[in-house]
Amino acid sequence: MSTLEVLAPGMLTTVQDLGREGFGPMGVAPSGAADPVSLRIGNRLVGNAEGAAGLEMTLLGGTFQFQGACVVALTGSDFCATLDDAPVSPWNSFKVEPGQTLRLGPTRSGARCYLCIEGGISVPQFLGSASTHLLSGLGGLEGRALRKGDVLKIGDRDAPETKQKRTGKNACSTGSARDANRARKVAAKALELLAPRKVLRVTPGPQSDWFSKAAQNAFYANAYRVTEEANRMGLRLQGPTLPEGAHGDASEKARGDAPGKVRGEMISEGVSLGAIQIAAGGLPIILFVEQQTTGGYAKIANVISADLHSLGQLRPRHEIRFELVSFETARKLLMEQEELLASAELIVSASGLFRRTLRLAK
Amino acid sequence: MPANKSSTARFEPASDQSLLIYFGGEAKKSRAKARPLQSQFTIQASEQVRKLLRLLELEPIAGVRNLHPAYCSLLVKFDAAKWRHEKLEQELRKYLVRLDRVRLPEPQQVEIPVCYGGEFGPDLEDVASTHGIRPQRVIELHSSATYLVYFLGFTPGFAYLGELPQALITPRLPTPRKKVPAGSVGIAGNQTGVYPFETPGGWRLLGRTPVSMFRTDREGLSLLSIGDRVRFVPIAREQFAELAKEEVQQPASLRNSGQAEGGPYMERANDLPGNSKLGQWRGKECA
Numbered sequence: 001m002s003t004l005e006v007l008a009p010g011m012l013t014t015v016q017d018l019g020r021e022g023f024g025p026m027g028v029a030p031s032g033a034a035d036p037v038s039l040r041i042g043n044r045l046v047g048n049a050e051g052a053a054g055l056e057m058t059l060l061g062g063t064f065q066f067q068g069a070c071v072v073a074l075t076g077s078d079f080c081a082t083l084d085d086a087p088v089s090p091w092n093s094f095k096v097e098p099g100q101t102l103r104l105g106p107t108r109s110g111a112r113c114y115l116c117i118e119g120g121i122s123v124p125q126f127l128g129s130a131s132t133h134l135l136s137g138l139g140g141l142e143g144r145a146l147r148k149g150d151v152l153k154i155g156d157r158d159a160p161e162t163k164q165k166r167t168g169k170n171a172c173s174t175g176s177a178r179d180a181n182r183a184r185k186v187a188a189k190a191l192e193l194l195a196p197r198k199v200l201r202v203t204p205g206p207q208s209d210w211f212s213k214a215a216q217n218a219f220y221a222n223a224y225r226v227t228e229e230a231n232r233m234g235l236r237l238q239g240p241t242l243p244e245g246a247h248g249d250a251s252e253k254a255r256g257d258a259p260g261k262v263r264g265e266m267i268s269e270g271v272s273l274g275a276i277q278i279a280a281g282g283l284p285i286i287l288f289v290e291q292q293t294t295g296g297y298a299k300i301a302n303v304i305s306a307d308l309h310s311l312g313q314l315r316p317r318h319e320i321r322f323e324l325v326s327f328e329t330a331r332k333l334l335m336e337q338e339e340l341l342a343s344a345e346l347i348v349s350a351s352g353l354f355r356r357t358l359r360l361a362k
Numbered sequence: 363m364p365a366n367k368s369s370t371a372r373f374e375p376a377s378d379q380s381l382l383i384y385f386g387g388e389a390k391k392s393r394a395k396a397r398p399l400q401s402q403f404t405i406q407a408s409e410q411v412r413k414l415l416r417l418l419e420l421e422p423i424a425g426v427r428n429l430h431p432a433y434c435s436l437l438v439k440f441d442a443a444k445w446r447h448e449k450l451e452q453e454l455r456k457y458l459v460r461l462d463r464v465r466l467p468e469p470q471q472v473e474i475p476v477c478y479g480g481e482f483g484p485d486l487e488d489v490a491s492t493h494g495i496r497p498q499r500v501i502e503l504h505s506s507a508t509y510l511v512y513f514l515g516f517t518p519g520f521a522y523l524g525e526l527p528q529a530l531i532t533p534r535l536p537t538p539r540k541k542v543p544a545g546s547v548g549i550a551g552n553q554t555g556v557y558p559f560e561t562p563g564g565w566r567l568l569g570r571t572p573v574s575m576f577r578t579d580r581e582g583l584s585l586l587s588i589g590d591r592v593r594f595v596p597i598a599r600e601q602f603a604e605l606a607k608e609e610v611q612q613p614a615s616l617r618n619s620g621q622a623e624g625g626p627y628m629e630r631a632n633d634l635p636g637n638s639k640l641g642q643w644r645g646k647e648c649a
Contacts, residue, residue: 021439024430025415026576026584027514126578136518136559138578206374206382267404268515268522269384270430270437272377294432294515294522302377305442330378331442338443 002068004117006150010062010104015121015140015152016114017053019289020129024270027293031131031139034232034289035112035312037194037341038076042116044347045073045093045184052120052155053130055146057113059315061104062146064115066096070154071118075186077313079113080105091186092350110196110313111230119157135233135290183350190346194337196313201306201325201333205276205299207266215242219300219322224284226318232290235314241282268296274303274311276322286311304330306337371410371458373451380439381447383454385410407434408512412589413464417457423450431513431588433522470590474556474571476505476547477602482570489532489549489566501596503527504547504568509554511590519558519576519584523592526552538564545570547594554594558584569596572606 006013016039019032033039033056040050055062061079066072074081074090081088081104088094088102090113096102104113123130123141132140141150208216224239271277275287277297286303287295288311301322303311314320325333340346372384386407411431418429418438425444430437440450478501479486490497509523516522526549534550539562542548546557548565557563558575571594575585586592597605 021427023518024428024437024439025514025588026518027516027520028518030428127583133518135561136576138518203375203378206376267433267435269382269432269435270376270380270515272380272437272439274377292516293430294513299376304378327375327378327447331446334378334442 001122001156002066002070002119002154004067004121004152004154005065006062006146006148006152007065007101008063008103009146009148009150010057011060012058013062013146014056014132014134014144015053015123015130015146016056016132017120017130018051019131020127020139023127024293028127028138029133029289029291029293030273031133031232031290032129033114033131033312035076035110035114035196035309037309037337038112038114038312039116040341041091041186041194041346042073042075042114043120045075045091045186046071046116046118047157048116048118048120050341052116053123054114054116054121055152057104057115059111060106061113063101063103065101066098068098068154069096070157071095072102073116073184074104074113075116076113077110078108080108081113091191093184095183107315111315112312117154119155119159122153122155133290184347185350187345187348190340190343193340194309196310197307198310198319199321199323200310201304201330202276202301202322203304203325203327203330205301206269207298208300210298211242211278211300216300218242219284220324223319223321226314226316226320228316230314230316232288234288234291235286235311236279237284237286237320239283242278266296266298268294271295271299272302274305274308275299276301276303288312304333306330306333371455373447373454375447376437379442380437381450381454382435382437383414384435386434404434405510408510409466410434410461411436411513412466413461414454414457415588416466417460417464421457423453426450430515432515433512466589470587471593472586472590473593473595474547474573474585475597475601475605476569476571476594477597477599478504478547478569480599482602483547483568485535485548485566486568489530489568492532493529495529500530500568503530504549504554505594505596507593509592511586511588511592512553513588514584514586517557517559517561519586521555521575521584521586521590521592523554524552526554532566534564535566538562542567543570545572545575547571569594570602572602572609574609 016033018036019030020028021030039054042054043050043052057079071093073093078090081102083096083102084100121130126139129139132143134145137143141152218240219242222240224237227236227238229236271287271291271294273287273289273291277285277287277295277299279285279297304325370386374382374384376382411434414436415429415431425441426438427441428439479497486497486500490500507527511521512524514521530549531552532549541560542557542563544557544560546567547569548555548563548567550565556571556575573585576583
């Protein structure tokens with residue numbers, strides 16, 4: 001079993017997979033990659049099952065030394081990576097020789113970059129997932145962000161749970177990532193379609209009708225700026241506050257999720273990923289992958305599933321807007337995205353060309 | 363007819379992959395109808411929530427990925443490739459008409475030792491003076507009630523317990539603390555609870571328990587499950603230290619379940635071990 005040593009951890013680097021769904025009754029949030037699309041693609045580039053564990057880096061990447069030879073890929077935002085001082089570009093698989101050092105720098109674009117390694121990162125599973133939940137210190141490597149000197153095990157690349165299925169819709173025409181050093185890359189057209197959005201499409205929230213027409217209009221007309229308080233739990237936004245009366249009882253709720261004792265408070269209820277709560281002062285908070293599982297603020301809207309990965313690439317000072325779509329449209333966009341992610345055309349041989357036209361959404 | 367029961371439920375899409383089911387009068391769409399928790403209505407609604415959760419645990423719906431119970435609602439997260447809101451609502455209504463026949467599991471009776479006041483309960487004095495009573499009276503009141511675990515939320519293992527005796531109802535802190543130590547016992551509004559992890563929090567802290575609320579080396583992981591009944595038992599400072607030491611050693615008797623397969627949402631929700639240790643603190647005096 002090969003290993004990877006952390007020479008520098010970067011700003012906030014954690015082990016993540018696609019999270020642990022199904023433990024809501026225990027108050028356990030799914031967690032998982034903030035930009036799951038990037039993680040899934042990274043895993044496909046190196047021949048893993050798309051849910052294998054990788055490293056999620058935030059704003060400033062880490063430096064890693066590889067003990068053995070392996071195939072790796074970087075996806076998500078461009079963190080100015082070098083392999084033994086030679087630049088390597090994201091969205092490609094490439095081979096690392098024993099003793100080589102992969103160094104990542106500050107981001108050139110969005111908030112997160114993923115390092116996927118053939119075989120995946122091997123940590124003890126907690127409730128069926130390798131994902132780190134920082135708030136409770138559960139999962140991942142000892143429930144925490146990586147530190148200098150940590151040594152991570154790389155999983156068995158031929159284990160059935162790590163290995164990409166070679167048949168069916170996920171089959172890749174280029175075969176194993178190891179075969180004859182054939183590098184893979186992501187089709188340019190697919191990258192364009194999956195690029196993180198700054199106009200986030202949303203569906204109405206369960207309390208959207210608590211907000212006046214004027215407030216709702218303002219919400220969709222305003223541009224909001226992501227504040228420094230943006231992390232895996234949620235993103236606090238800055239911008240024009242919603243007009244008086246807009247948040248109604250929700251403002252009474254501002255101090256938290258106590259149910260119904262203070263007059264007019266909203267009773268706590270389960271909250272969905274990407275829910276947009278209007279907190280004290282009429283400003284939005286978007287709940288994210290390490291969100292609290294229940295809460296008592298009124299929710300005006302919810303980011304659609306197809307745009308959730310875009311949240312993972314937002315960083316402080318990014319400006320965003322919201323665009324209302326129907327549930328049917330949201331569903332259609334998700335299905336199209338899933339179709340693209342599952343398609344054999346997503347990954348191409350790095351030397352080959354992506355010729356076929358994807359008949360998929362803009 | 364049992365079918366009438368289901369008509370009191372209201373469905374509301376929460377996102378493109380989740381659906382909220384509200385029970386009881388609190389479920390009314392108008393915010394003006396939001397009522398205090400302390401009502402028979404809420405307790406009934408909570409029972410409906412627990413029964414639906416139970417039924418969905420026993421007979422899971424394929425394509426339902428997660429469930430988040432709360433006071434009078436259940437958030438159902440589903441696979442959008444398999445379900446649309448309307449179809450899932452139809453399916454769930456078939457469950458709702460059967461709720462009357464659902465038997466909830468026998469609730470665990472759990473006693474949680476608490477050392478009140480001092481550095482463990484920095485808000486005890488304030489709460490007492492707010493209500494014009496002595497701190498000792500706050501302790502007596504807080505440890506006199508039997509609380510229902512309405513649901514777990516916020517963080518893993520955080521149980522929302524109700525309801526606090528009337529005389530203790532206190533709003534949460536105006537500014538939440540950045541760090542609340544694990545094991546802190548707090549109150550907010552008419553609810554009480556124990557912080558399983560060191561997290562931020564705005565509840566007023568009365569004391570601390572040495573018992574772990576959530577640990578990965580314990581079967582069931584969370585000490586409390588939805589529907590359990592809880593009492594707080596005052597302990598002295600020395601007992602706290604003793605119990606804290608035992609708590610560290612205890613895992614020997616507990617089975618490791620942190621390696622569980624990624625599971626269906628129903629897993630372990632009603633399957634906690636018998637806590638034979640609990641209850642041994644009864645009757646001991648607080649310092």
